[in-house]
Amino acid sequence: MAQVLEFKLPDLGEGLTEAEIVRWLVQVGDVVAVDQPVVEVETAKAMVEVPCPYGGVVTARFGEEGTELPVGAPLLTVAVGEPAPHTGPEGSGNVLVGYGTSEAPARRRRLRPAPTAADGASASTAGTGTPVAGAATGRNGTPASLVAAAVPVTALHTEGPVPVISPLVRRLAREGGVDLRQLAGSGPDGLILRADVEGVLRARTAQGNGWAEAPTAAAPAVPAASAPASPAPRAAGVRVPLKGVRGAVAGKLSRSRREIPDATCWVDADATELMRARAAMNAAGGPKISLLALLARICTAALARFPELNSFVDTEAREIVRLDHVHLGFAAQTERGLVVPVVRDAHARDAEALSAEFARLTEAARTGTLTPGELTGGTFTLNNYGVFGVDGSTPIINHPEAAMLGVGRIVPKPWVHEGELAVRQVVQLSLTFDHRVCDGGTAGGFLRYVADCVEQPAVLLRTL
Structure with a gap:
């Protein structure tokens, strides 16, 4: 006798509480196997395919494409051939994109039924x-x-x-x-x-006049006046829901602006020698070295000298937490919005390894296959806004980090080199930092060291 089992939206990790159905991968009546992806959902972190822990025939789906569901809400039901020998269904235990197919954990909140x-x-x-x-x-x-x-x-x-x-x-x-x-x-x-x-x-x-506070601990009283006036008409125009990646970015940037007293300093640097060094590396054969990888290597060397900027503020404990490892985030623009993939242990990677990891994460960002773990845990962010053809920017810090290095476009400009006017490859560097973790002297020292490495790549040999 077939048994109908209900599969609920599992806990996707990283504190995510809801997901939007992007595309159903199965229809009612389809036969599915254990761990077969059945639906593609978008969370505030990434686009993921959700596998079903049961094998059988799909008997129902819950939610149309574009619907947002909370964790634990029913996704679909599957008719399996034999009844399960236990009271609660279990998943296969396999792992996909950072989470298993096990049943969603029980709610920690105590829920009371809504009054009838x-x-x-x-x-x-x-x-x-x-x-x-x-x-x-x-x-x-x-x-x-x-x-x-x-x-x-x-x-x-x-x-x-x-x-x-x-x-x-x-x-x-x-x-x-x-x-x-x-x-x-x-x-x-x-x-x-x-x-x-x-x-x-x-x-x-x-x-109009709002709610009047009740004299007791009861709820605010509804005004006893006549029927409320009709709400003001909504402004005309195209309305785009602020959800998914865009909603997550909006929330994080708003929090950064509220909580972090940031400041920005910037400097122009002659990047001619850095560009020559990169060309020489790539001409020698082997994997190509990206400019972003060289800038990342400079960042990690600078953070080793100025560890104050590789930290975050624990507001509840009123403490600055300095971190031992550099998990370097980098801003990547995609069709779904701005995302910040994270290169783990960037301080322990050489230029080749950094180039390979940047390429892998960038491709995953474009295809929407980044996992939640690849989008969280950064300690410092590198923002190469020069790819957009602009020289400077004052970016918003990626909360809860303490700083972000911005790199503008590298273009030929008049420059005084060795006492003479010459045409050199010039770049503007900017550092936006949390003024709670350091003062301008530290921030200026960090940025000056980065500029020195850009102008004279041989400076990096001291830290290799």
């Missing part, structure tokens, strides 16, 4: 005394999200952490002054989604 219409009606007599409906709109046309927020605390989340789909939603509620304990989430098992918080904020705006 009957619950809402009965609870309305307690706390504020405001009648509450459980339908899509409440009494006098009050929006449902606002009505849900008016349910007393005892009818909602009174114990344990509030079940919220992601830290972004929690921050949105905090910045908007929304008490999550007063919300009845519309997600599975009362999970509070972003739409729930945004609905409350829109309803509050429509009310």
Whole structure:
């Protein structure tokens, strides 16, 4: 007798809590094998294929392409030939792109079921005394999200952490002054989604005067005025959802701007000798050495002299943590947005090894196959914005790192060389740094050393 097993979206690691369905790889009725990829999803870190831990016939799929699902939500059901000898299904144990096909871990949050219409009606007599409906709109046309927020605390989340789909939603509620304990989430098992918080904020705006604080610990009361005014019309134009890679980048850059007091210094350098050295290396045969690899080698040598810039600030402990290893991130522009792959242990690699790793990660970035582990854990970032044909930039630090080196385009310019005016290959270098980890003297010393190595590559021989 066939048994139908449900496969849920597994924990993708790296703190990811949701993923968007990009493309289904199977149809209802298809026969799948154990560990066969069944769906392609996009997280805030990368595009990955999710393998199914069961073999059998697909009987149902949950979610259309473009739908966002939280970790633990059903993906599909599979009819297998024999019933499993255990109570809970287990995966194959194989690993793909950094995670296995095992069942998603149990939620750490204590989830309480969302109140039903009957619950809402009965609870309305307690706390504020405001009648509450459980339908899509409440009494006098009050929006449902606002009505849900008016349910007393005892009818909602009174114990344990509030079940919220992601830290972004929690921050949105905090910045908007929304008490999550007063919300009845519309997600599975009362999970509070972003739409729930945004609905409350829109309803509050429509009310004009906002919410009035209740005199007790109950939820903010809904104004007893007539039906709220219609919300202002949304501005015309094309609206692009801020999600996936773009949403992750936006969140990280915003956090960097809020938390890091950054400063930037820059210098022009004569890169003629560096370009000649690279040409000589490549003319000698063997694997080609990229300019990015030479700049990375210069970065690691500079960080060995100025370790303050290979660090991060532990804000809770009020400590600067200096790191022993250099995991070098580099900015890569792709069709899906800006990503920052990380070269592990860059300080221990020579120019050939760095060139090979840069090439591998760049290709993976273009094809969208970078794993979450290849996009996290950086300690310093190298940003070669010269590929865009620009000379300078003041980049935003890749939180929680302490600094980023920017490299502009290398172009022929008039330059005083050995006391005479000459045409040389000139590049502008910039360093954006966290002013909490060091002062301008350290930052200037780092940048000057980088410029010296660019102008006289032989300086690097002291650290090889």
